[in-house]
Amino acid sequence: MSKPPSNLAALDKRYVWHPFTQMREWMATEPLVIESGKGAVLRDVNGREYLDANSSIWTNLHGHAHPAINRAITKQLGKIAHSSALGLANEPASLLAGKLCERARLPKVFFSDDGSTAMEVALKLAYEFARRKRGLKRPRFLSLEGAYHGDTVGAVSLGHIDLFHKAYSGLLFETDRVMAPYCYRCPFNRAKPERADARTYRKCKWECTGEVAKAFEEKKRADGEGFAAMVVEPLMQGAAGMIPQPQGWLRDVADIARANGAQLIADEVMTGFKRASRTLVASHAEGVTPDYLALAKGLTCGYLPMAATLTTNEVFEAFLGEYSEFKTFFHGHSFTANQLGSAAALASLKLLENDRDRLALETAMAAEAKALWDSPFVGDVRQAGVAMGVELARDWTTREPFNVEERAGIRVCEAMARRGVLTRPIGSVVVIMPPFCTTRRQARKIFAALHESIDEVLGRGR
Numbered sequence: 001m002s003k004p005p006s007n008l009a010a011l012d013k014r015y016v017w018h019p020f021t022q023m024r025e026w027m028a029t030e031p032l033v034i035e036s037g038k039g040a041v042l043r044d045v046n047g048r049e050y051l052d053a054n055s056s057i058w059t060n061l062h063g064h065a066h067p068a069i070n071r072a073i074t075k076q077l078g079k080i081a082h083s084s085a086l087g088l089a090n091e092p093a094s095l096l097a098g099k100l101c102e103r104a105r106l107p108k109v110f111f112s113d114d115g116s117t118a119m120e121v122a123l124k125l126a127y128e129f130a131r132r133k134r135g136l137k138r139p140r141f142l143s144l145e146g147a148y149h150g151d152t153v154g155a156v157s158l159g160h161i162d163l164f165h166k167a168y169s170g171l172l173f174e175t176d177r178v179m180a181p182y183c184y185r186c187p188f189n190r191a192k193p194e195r196a197d198a199r200t201y202r203k204c205k206w207e208c209t210g211e212v213a214k215a216f217e218e219k220k221r222a223d224g225e226g227f228a229a230m231v232v233e234p235l236m237q238g239a240a241g242m243i244p245q246p247q248g249w250l251r252d253v254a255d256i257a258r259a260n261g262a263q264l265i266a267d268e269v270m271t272g273f274k275r276a277s278r279t280l281v282a283s284h285a286e287g288v289t290p291d292y293l294a295l296a297k298g299l300t301c302g303y304l305p306m307a308a309t310l311t312t313n314e315v316f317e318a319f320l321g322e323y324s325e326f327k328t329f330f331h332g333h334s335f336t337a338n339q340l341g342s343a344a345a346l347a348s349l350k351l352l353e354n355d356r357d358r359l360a361l362e363t364a365m366a367a368e369a370k371a372l373w374d375s376p377f378v379g380d381v382r383q384a385g386v387a388m389g390v391e392l393a394r395d396w397t398t399r400e401p402f403n404v405e406e407r408a409g410i411r412v413c414e415a416m417a418r419r420g421v422l423t424r425p426i427g428s429v430v431v432i433m434p435p436f437c438t439t440r441r442q443a444r445k446i447f448a449a450l451h452e453s454i455d456e457v458l459g460r461g462r
Contacts, residue, residue, distance in 0.1 A: 008033045008045060032417070037064030040438040042422065053416070053423040053434050053446045058238070058270050058387075059302030062351050063437035069303060072347035076339050085111065085337040092342035099349055103280050105289050106310040110329075111337040115269035115296035116150025118307035119231075122265045122292035123154045124331055125315055130228035132318050134261065139228035142215055142262075144180040146240030149231060149267050158231050161239065176227070178215045180237060181208040181245045184380040184391060185399065193399055195373040197382050199246045209252045216260040229263040229291070234282040235384045238270040241429045242389020244382045250286040266290035269307075273298035273348070274358055275433070276384040291315065299341075301348050306341030358436040361443065362386050365432065368447035375451065377458045388432040390450065392458070402428045408458065415453035421446050 009031045018026060033045045040063055042050045052060065062069065076092060083090055097109045110121050123141070130139035141158060143149070149158045157172040159165045165172070183189055184198035188207040191198070212230075220226040234250050237243040257264050266283045270276070272295050277285035281293065292315075296307035321327035335341075365388055372378045372390060379393030392408050394400040402408040409425025416423060416430075423431055430450060434443070 032422075039063040039065075040435045040442055048420070050417070050420050050422045051434065051438070051442055051446055053421050054431050055433050055435050056302050057297075057424070058275070058433055059297040059300075060435045061273060061275070061298045061301045061348060063435040066301070066347075066351070066437075068351060069301060069344050069347045072343045073303065073340055076343035079339070081340050082335060082338045084334075086332060090337065090339050090342070092339050092346060093337035096342045096345050096349075097337075099346070100295070100308055100310060103349075104293055104310045105281075105284075106293055107313050108311050108316045110309045110311070110331075111333075112307045112309065113305045113333050113335055114150075114307050115267075115294065116152040116155045117333060118269060118294035118296050118309045119149045119155040119158065119265075119267055120152045121309040121331060122267075122294050122311070123158065125309070125311060125329065126229040126263055126265060126292060128329075129263070129315050129318050133314075134225075134228070136225050136228055138225075140219070140225075141175045141229055141231055141265075142178055142212075142219070142227045143175055143231040144233075144237065144240070145177050146180050146182070146237060146243065147177070147231065147233075148237075148239035149233075150269075164239075176215060176219065179208055179211045180240060180243060181249045182240075182243050183246060184243075184382070193379070193396055195396075197244075198380050199244065199382070202246070206252075209249060209256065212253045213256050216256060216262070220260065226260050227257075227262045229265050230257040231265040231267060233267045233269075233271055234288070234290075235271050235276040235285060236387055238387075239426060241391065241426050242382060242387065242431055244276075244384040244389075248286070250283065250288055254286075254288045254290075263291035264288070265292040265294070267294050269294055269296045270387070271384070274352060274355070274385065274436075276387050278355065278359075278385065280352065298348070300344040303344040304338070304341040305335070306338065306345065358386060360440065361434065361436055361438050364438075364440045364443040365447075368443050369432075371447065371451055372454075375454050375458075375460075377454055386433065386436065389426070390430045390432065392428040392430065392454070411457045412450070412453045415456050416449045419449040419452060421449040 012031050034042050035045045036043045040052055042052050100109050101107055112118050112121055127139045130136040143158045145160050147160045149155045156165050157175055160177045183202045188204045189202045191201050191203040194201045254264050268282050271282040276282045279285045283290050293310040300306045319327050319329045369381050372381055376396055377392050379396045380391040382389050394402050409428045413425050
């Protein structure tokens with residue numbers, strides 16, 4: 001017999017510690033307890049429905065309780081749920097590996113559990129490859145300002161968001177940072193603010209790529225070694241504030257890295273599986289195939305924790321040798337290549353062959369977002385595929401930001417929840433990233449709720 005709603009909320013408050021959540025505030029509010037979901041709709045224990053405008057933290061591609069994925073998992077449950085990948089193979093993981101490698105244009109895949117572990121695998125492989133093949137004594141990595149690549153220690157070391165990472169500085173190894181192509185707030189962008197995505201009216205000389213080239217030159221001049229690898233989120237930086245890259249940026253920095261003997265690590269935990277582009281692998285939209293490709297989130301569409309790190313034969317062969325040489329990649333996870341996750345991923349890949357819903361949503365989001373420019377508190381609206389960030393500003397004509405203490409993004413998202421739309425902000429950036437199955441009518445409701453919530457929380461302005 002299920003517990004009544006009030007009891008569930010009380011149990012949560014008493015026992016559960018939530019991620020990225022100030023628990024003092026959480027304890028003072030009534031938690032929203034989700035009971036079920038169908039398509040783009042979530043339902044709480046009180047029977048109220050909400051549109052899932054952030055795909056349950058960027059994981060859900062096809063909608064909740066999708067019948068094809070449900071069937072695939074149920075069928076696999078009738079055989080086996082999980083067996084070890086240490087010394088054993090299994091059918092669905094082998095089939096999934098073949099499909100991922102074929103579509104990613106990379107010949108080897110290492111399975112793990114989530115985005116952080118996928119990046120940890122890439123980092124360890126790149127570190128050891130640089131030592132074994134390039135002879136680097138102390139391999140170092142270059143990543144972008146505002147980077148977030150996960151919460152394991154290695155992944156945190158690649159990150160440059162002080163709010164998330166500074167507290168753990170004593171645990172981390174040093175990495176270098178270089179400016180991100182944040183057109184809206186770029187110090188080199190001489191364009192005055194307009195009512196459009198800043199990438200479309202920027203005035204610059206591609207100083208952002210020049211800074212990348214400069215970082216490589218300075219590193220090589222300083223120690224003669226250069227960087228082991230550069231780490232990027234292709235097409236859009238997620239946790240940095242939904243920052244999309246201008247067309248051509250990824251291709252240029254990939255060329256710069258390789259001209260300097262460095263490898264490229266593509267963190268597509270959020271951007272992959274057609275979330276940020278019309279290609280399965282976001283890097284391919286720029287004609288780039290990375291040396292390491294990290295996938296998670298959309299891999300199983302939020303059904304089960306699973307991730308994958310794909311790489312080249314050259315990297316794979318650097319770990320081959322006699323048993324006594326101990327060249328083995330000593331890294332693993334208990335649930336690596338589990339059958340249920342693999343079954344869900346195979347079903348999702350099949351669904352991704354049909355682009356109709358996704359293309360319709362991409363078009364709908366672009367169309368519905370146009371009305372947001374009417375608000376004087378909307379500074380930038382930036383979209384990559386079916387991922388969008390709406391940056392709130394105190395004054396759009398000057399790009400003046402809101403102070404953290406004002407909690408502008410949080411308050412707007414709380415107002416959206418009261419209107420039946422759920423999402424989470426990144427500072428003053430409201431994220432809109434619904435499942436691909438979201439209809440035009442549902443998209444209209446999402447953006448209407450956002451517009452109305454901005455008016456309610458920040459006012460209608462001048």
